[in-house]
Amino acid sequence: MHSVPLRLKKDQERRLLAGHAWVYSNEVDTAATPLADLEPGQAVEIIAQRGRWLGHGYANPHSLICARLVSRRRSQPIGAALLVQRVRAALALREQLFEAPFYRLVHGEGDGLPGLVVDRYGDLLAVQITTAGMDRLQPLVLAALEQVLRPTHIVLRNDNPMREVEGLAQGIHWVLGDDPGAITLTEGELRFAVAPAGGQKTGWxxxxxxxxxxxxxxxxxxxxxxxxxxxxxxxxxxxxxxxxxxxxxxxxxxxxxxxxxxxxxxxxxxxxxxxxxxxxxxxxxxxxxxxxxxxxxxxxxxxxxxxxxxxxxxxxxxxxxxxxxxxxxxxxxxxxxxxxxxxxxxxxxxxxxxxxxxxxxxxxxxxxxxxxxxxxxxxxxxxxxxxxxxxxxxxxxxxxxxxx
Known part of the structure; x- marks a missing residue:
């Protein structure tokens, strides 16, 4: 993604330096970088008022959270390599935690991938994208998931109301495989039928x-x-x-x-x-x-x-x-x-x-x-x-x- 500078007002970098990843619209120096010039999902380099480079992120000028920081390494911009690395790191954690492949695989900011949620049902992945920046990255996100997990089915559960706030269309789409209908997962000794394409959230x-x-x-x-x-x-x-x-x-x-x-x-x-x-x-x-x-x-x-x-x-x-x-x-x-x-x-x-x-x-x-x-x-x-x-x-x- 081609990125442009996003400059902050004086002293507005403190939360980001403490580890937070959100930039609010009132923290942006709109004289230096007018928000109106940005496209929803635009890749940005977030820069403090005195020129300190803070990180790679993406922006949405129409949202109160107008930018989200994704990478704090200048040499690691948002792209295919970063997405694959983050998905692999997320999978490594879950494989330590769970014997069976039924869990949340990617949990937004908690896994360094703001705007992305992925729930895993064996070889089926239910994906939710809730921000304009991650929506622009959708082809790379799907490619990373396929490369790391080799699923047989992927459904986009893009029916979350958060998409409306970001100016994104809502819908449910199968992007890999057909809808298999209800699948069975186990929790403890119990078995449950779940419909990842039709239930609440992603089905469970x-x-x-x-x-x-x-x-x-x-x-x-x-x-x-x-x-x-x-x-x-x-x-x-x-x-x-x-x-x-x-x-x-x-x-x-x-x-x-x-x-x-x-x-x-x-x-x-x-x-x-x-x-x-x-x-x-x-x-x-x-x-x-x-x-x-x-x-x-x-x-x-x-x-x-x-x-x-x-x-x-x-x-x-x-x-x-x-x-x-x-x-x-x-x-x-x-x-x-x-x-x-x-x-x-x-x-x-x-x-x-x-x-x-x-x-x-x-x-x-x-x-x-x-x-x-x-x-x-x-x-x-x-x-x-x-x-x-x-x-x-x-x-x-x-x-x-x-x-x-």
Whole structure:
């Protein structure tokens, strides 16, 4: 990619020197390098106000994050060689971590490839490109993946809403092989059918795998509620551990059909029930019916997608946890998650505690989980540490208040 200079204002290089990789539009010296002159995805060399060279990156003048730094070595510009090197490094980590080839292979900034996500299902790769710069590199990205992994199938899951923010078209396209339909992956002792071209995200949520396994250490729970269950990984794990009954809640009929099929696949169908509808409405109906569960699992989609949604999204998290706690039996376990990177770990815990006070529960935090190691966090980019999962015990003896 042919690159052009992108010059920063005075003292705006400090975050980049500390390791961050994003440049915001208000940090650019637009007199020296007018953003209007840049094309979306344009390769740039990021330069401090006094001329210090900072790195190779790419720009998008129409985005608040107007540039992303990709390489800090002047001799290593963005191109085929760099992409192959980064993919190989990503693969080496996963091969250390996993026996079976089912994992997130590339995780954006965490793997030095901002704007690129690749999930691996054996010989099938599901690829998401979310930035204009990486979109320009798409042919080189696909070539690097083919060179390093020799897959038989690649699907572009470019239906992520982030593409709209970057001014990119959305769609799902097979670029290698045809759609094989549902494939089977294993998590622990369980088998799940997944559709990489048709499910949520890229078909599976690998980021919660370690947290789902962690619930086993708390032993079997007799009655379990799995809210926003998708294909049932949390609840079926609880059923396999010995739960007598598991109720699954989701707003998508297709997800609940997947739960039923996966339960049958693992000979657990006799223990499950599915409840279709909006999570808040279903939880209120269960509360009104006097239902109680020994374990309540809340794993909703991100309620805070943009900074301006933070206040309303935080209220939604509190409301959901309040309803979940209202269904929890004394001594029961609440497993609650947020994947909103705009909501910090500390703020999310405060939100759950606020819900507990409203329902007059006393909670003990037993375990705090995060995304798995195939979703590496960039130490200088706190936004990459997005997943929070808390395991909290409701102390026996506290009186639950049914306030909505």
């Amino acid at each position: 949520f690998f980021d919660q795998a370690d947290n789902r396994r962690a619930q086993h250490r708390f032993g079997p729970a007799r009655r379990v509620l799995d809210v926003c269950c998708y294909l049932g990984a949390w609840g079926l794990g609880a059923a396999a551990d010995g739960a007598e009954s598991v109720a699954f809640v989701d707003s998508a009929d297709s997800a609940l059909a997947g739960v039923t099929a996966n339960a049958e696949r693992n000979e657990l169908a006799a223990r499950i029930d599915t409840l279709h509808g909006d999570a808040f409405e279903v939880l209120r109906a269960l509360r009104d019916d006097g239902a109680r569960f020994d374990r309540v699992i809340l794993d909703p989609p991100a309620f805070i997608k943009r900074r301006k949604d933070e206040r309303e999204g935080t209220r939604a998290y509190e409301r959901l946890n309040r309803l979940g706690l209202g269904l929890l039996a004394p001594g029961g376990l609440l497993i609650t998650s947020s994947c909103s990177f705009h909501l910090s770990r500390e703020a999310f815990l405060r939100t759950v505690q606020s819900a507990a006070r409203r329902t007059e529960h006393e909670l003990q935090l037993l375990l705090a989980g995060a995304q798995g190691p195939d979703h590496p966090v960039h130490p200088a980019i706190p936004e990459t540490a997005y997943l929070k999962t808390f395991f909290l015990r409701a102390l026996p003896g506290a009186r639950a208040n049914d306030a909505d």
